Amino acid sequence: MTKTILFNLTQPEIEKFITDMGQPRFRAKQISEWLNRGAPDFSVMKNLPEDLRNKLSEIAETLPVKIVKKLESSDNQTTKFLLELNDFEQIECVLMRTTYGNSVCVSSQAGCAMGCKFCASTLLGLKRNLTINEMFAQILVAQWELRGDRLKDIHPNGDPNNNDVSHIVVMGTGEPLQNTQNVIGFLERANKELNISWRRITISTCGIVPGIEELNQWGRPINLAISLHAPVDDLRSQIMPINNKWKLNEVLNAAFNFSETHNRQLMIEYILLGKKDENGETYLYNCTPEYAEKLSDLMRGHNVMVNLIPWNSVDERDFASISGNAVHRFQDILIKNGIHTRIRRERGADIGSACGQLRLKNAKNANI
Numbered sequence: 001m002t003k004t005i006l007f008n009l010t011q012p013e014i015e016k017f018i019t020d021m022g023q024p025r026f027r028a029k030q031i032s033e034w035l036n037r038g039a040p041d042f043s044v045m046k047n048l049p050e051d052l053r054n055k056l057s058e059i060a061e062t063l064p065v066k067i068v069k070k071l072e073s074s075d076n077q078t079t080k081f082l083l084e085l086n087d088f089e090q091i092e093c094v095l096m097r098t099t100y101g102n103s104v105c106v107s108s109q110a111g112c113a114m115g116c117k118f119c120a121s122t123l124l125g126l127k128r129n130l131t132i133n134e135m136f137a138q139i140l141v142a143q144w145e146l147r148g149d150r151l152k153d154i155h156p157n158g159d160p161n162n163n164d165v166s167h168i169v170v171m172g173t174g175e176p177l178q179n180t181q182n183v184i185g186f187l188e189r190a191n192k193e194l195n196i197s198w199r200r201i202t203i204s205t206c207g208i209v210p211g212i213e214e215l216n217q218w219g220r221p222i223n224l225a226i227s228l229h230a231p232v233d234d235l236r237s238q239i240m241p242i243n244n245k246w247k248l249n250e251v252l253n254a255a256f257n258f259s260e261t262h263n264r265q266l267m268i269e270y271i272l273l274g275k276k277d278e279n280g281e282t283y284l285y286n287c288t289p290e291y292a293e294k295l296s297d298l299m300r301g302h303n304v305m306v307n308l309i310p311w312n313s314v315d316e317r318d319f320a321s322i323s324g325n326a327v328h329r330f331q332d333i334l335i336k337n338g339i340h341t342r343i344r345r346e347r348g349a350d351i352g353s354a355c356g357q358l359r360l361k362n363a364k365n366a367n368i
């Protein structure tokens with residue numbers, strides 16, 4: 001028998017479910033409160049009688065995502081979750097505790113169809129889009145990790161280690177702008193129910209132009225991030241197949257238009273990729289000084305922040321990490337040209353926090 005996922009039911013449906021079990025109606029309200037706090041199972045619902053908790057565990061689940069694995073980075077600032085959906089697909093979600101708040105990196109699809117050559121998420125192809133509930137539940141998993149069964153107002157004067165999720169980045173597995181309407185539905189809900197302001201929400205895309213236009217029409221002043229990774233079309237097409245459909249200038253025009261309309265700084269993501277020659281020496285692939293100049297030309301005069309991302313190595317991918325010095329040399333050229341730039345701190349590299357690494361590893365183990 002498949003278990004009913006209570007989080008996917010409306011409040012009247014939960015009430016019917018509970019009263020059909022011969023329970024009083026007020027139990028439904030108690031259960032909903034636990035669900036909205038991200039309760040991973042029924043055993044934590046301490047204000048329910050034990051036999052009801054046991055009965056519920058047999059016939060129902062709480063959330064539409066279940067934690068399969070949880071990894072903590074050595075500095076305890078990053079927690080990565082491998083989550084299973086009710087059709088056994090797996091996704092990843094990452095909680096990052098930062099000085100400005102608690103940020104959750106959310107997956108928008110199981111797998112990915114985009115085929116970027118440096119990325120692990122796309123190696124097994126696209127399985128399916130995630131639902132609004134499956135994205136929202138990722139936030140609740142992180143919320144439970146931060147807060148457990150403690151209620152928010154236990155620290156009315158502000159806990160210095162604030163236990164709220166404050167930021168959302170849709171930058172996990174999948175391409176959000178292939179699932180735009182569900183992503184919008186999810187973010188509308190996060191804004192309304194969790195009070196996460198638009199300025200603290202970022203969507204990252206590889207450059208689906210009609211999707212960027214859809215976001216523009218939606219009209220919320222969120223942050224947009226573009227995975228650029230190359231400043232010229234022929235190089236970009238080699239590592240990002242989507243560039244054969246929408247060229248650099250089309251993507252950038254749509255993105256600049258979005259950021260100007262909403263008066264937000266555009267984020268550009270640029271992974272620094274090396275390759276190995278036949279002697280095993282690493283050479284610069286997309287991060288030579290010439291490419292730094294070309295990237296500067298594209299950015300000049302626009303309100304952008306170029307995030308330089310050291311590549312998290314993926315065994316199956318034919319690239320190499322470059323030295324810290326080479327990263328700084330690339331950055332120095334951007335700075336000299338007056339372009340805002342920073343180097344993204346590697347978060348949780350020790351726990352395979354780059355896109356799709358954990359999911360891939362688990363799928364491969366399952367095949368052995």
Ligand code: SAH
Nearest residue numbers: 119171174175204205206227269311312354
């Ligand atoms: N599909 C969306 C969001 C998911 S990828 C997009 O393309 O933006 C999130 C970011 O991680 C992208 O910038 C992606 O290019 C980058 N990324 C993917 N694999 C990576 C790796 N191995 N190391 C570092 N960054 C990676």
